[in-house]
Amino acid sequence: MPASSLTMRWPLSPEPLLKDALDLWSSRALAAGQHLGLFAELGKGPRTASRLAALLGLAPDATRDLLDALLALGWLQREGDDADAVYVSTRTSAHFLDPRSPGFMGELLMAARQPLTGPDDALLDDALRLAGPSGRSGLPPPPAWAAAQALVRERMASLHGEALAQWPSWAALGQVIDLDGAGAHLACAWAARCKGRQPGFAVVRPAAQLPLVQAQVQAAGQASRVRVLAGPVDGLPPGSLAGGGDAVVLSLLLQPLAAAERRARLAQARAWLAPQGRLLMVDLLADTARREQVPALVFGLAARMIGHPHGVLTEGELRADCQATGLRDAECLPLPGGACALVAERAA
Template sequence: MNATPHAKADLMRLGTAYFKSKVLLSAVELGLFTHLAASPATEPELRDALGLHPRASRDFLDSLVALGLLTRTDGRYHNAPAADAYLDTGKPAYVGGFLTMLNLQFAKWDRLTDLLRTGGISYDVEDEKRQHDGMYADAKRIRRFMAAMDGINQLAGPALAERFDWSEYGSVTDLGGARGNVAAELVKAHPHLSASVFDLPPVEEVFDEHMAALDLTGRVRFEAGDFFAGSLPASDVLIYGHVLHDWSPELRTRLIRQAYAALPPGGALLVYDVMIDDERAVNDFSLLTSLHMMLVSPGGGEYTAAECRAEMTAAGFAETDAVPLTDLDTLVIGRKAR
């Protein structure tokens, strides 16, 4: 960034960038976009419907206009196309569940300086697993987390169905596959596949509900289990999608080795995450996401595709490859020798 008056203004905008994200997150929390999807409304109507105070409501709504999320015509607010498609709870492409999770985690960024000075909360491997699994003891948190995973995985499922050659494989298991969105996309695109989701037992109820809603009951099975208790399911292809970044490097190594042991000869492990670019200088989103994972989990963080491939090779995989999966995710493929 050059030392010019323009650069000074850019620094000011960068320092206030969180203003924009919080306006969006609060709009999702208030249900604004879902309300406007039913009918455009004036500022007084929105104040009444959403319980907004007149001191801030107009600037709040007009900020969303300036951000391109709303439009305003003759005093009535409408959803812009992106907001209508992705931020209305009634639409199948809704990503607000993920944004809701980010809103709940927003305050954790206040601890960034402490993370940089101390490394975050002290933990051991057992503490790491207990904290993660504790979330599944609360039914409300499970449903909230599953909704967040739906938003994250919307692009990954169709992309995975297209980017990987499934023709030589008969079965696939999505490890930590949540409500089954990715597995659902795979069986829709490749009907020959036998698909299952492996996740903790409390997830099964919401998985069954979701498969029924997708009219895929029986097409995708649920297998209850724990990554760290016993072996993984046998399957031609195993998937870790947005899973390994939840865990410390030690546990990532363990999970990759467990997958290698579970796969048959010729099997494949697919790993996708918001991976850091190998130069660690190009993709600011992945680096910032890594810091976020460090703030919200005791051992988590992003990693590079090169690091993932090295872990796969050390585990015994004969071939590895890395390809872009979505605009945000990288896919690393490990193939076991026949």
């Protein structure tokens, strides 16, 4: 990702915890590749993602998510960056994970996977197959996963709100409008960490969500700083916010959306911007070439596992969405936990 013109050091960061949490997902991705025959097929020679999908009976898009996650984790190599890119095993994976190799140790993966084998592992395997996630295509994630996803969004939103409050370039903001920051968590954390001149904060949610969001604002002790307003998030600002936001926050974190859905949400957020306002799109983004950013690539694969039809979002894809919705993107601000905020404003 392009380096921001500013650099920040966070006094506390969840990276060590995130790494340990991702280790579980990473090991499942590796075991899934072994179980589905990926390394055995690559032992026969380089393959494109589409070729591997056809040979192994896997869904093409999900196959690329798996391959690029394993690439970022260091288990595969890739030549090229487009749809014709060719994947090959590394020396290590070829030696230890190809069943034809005399050094094959894939049984260790399967043995370690066996005690964990259950619905979660079946979902990951099925998500990579053409049949879709356990025949659940189009259905919401299991309740336990949905609850965990919501909780992670809330915790990360608080971290990101605290981080955004520390950026000097936001010190002169007059009004911050939060259209999707995991309830009121991002706005409350931002307001609590602001020093000196305080921008006004407004959290706009559909009427049905107001009681929960108001309770969060009260619990955070930010009722005097953060307004909670009912309003269609897909319409123009209500009268009290008629001037729009100097900053409008839209969190896409852990919400895999198709391109049409993302662009619709960006167009909605654009309507809330003041003339010189800036839109902050928060997400775990993979680099455009999908070679790095392990958290984004692994979480994208995990999203497929819990039933989402779309995986990782790249920085290039989000920038293209901005251009398609009349936004001019600028810098990517790094945030704790491997996320970033892509900043955009109205195109001239």
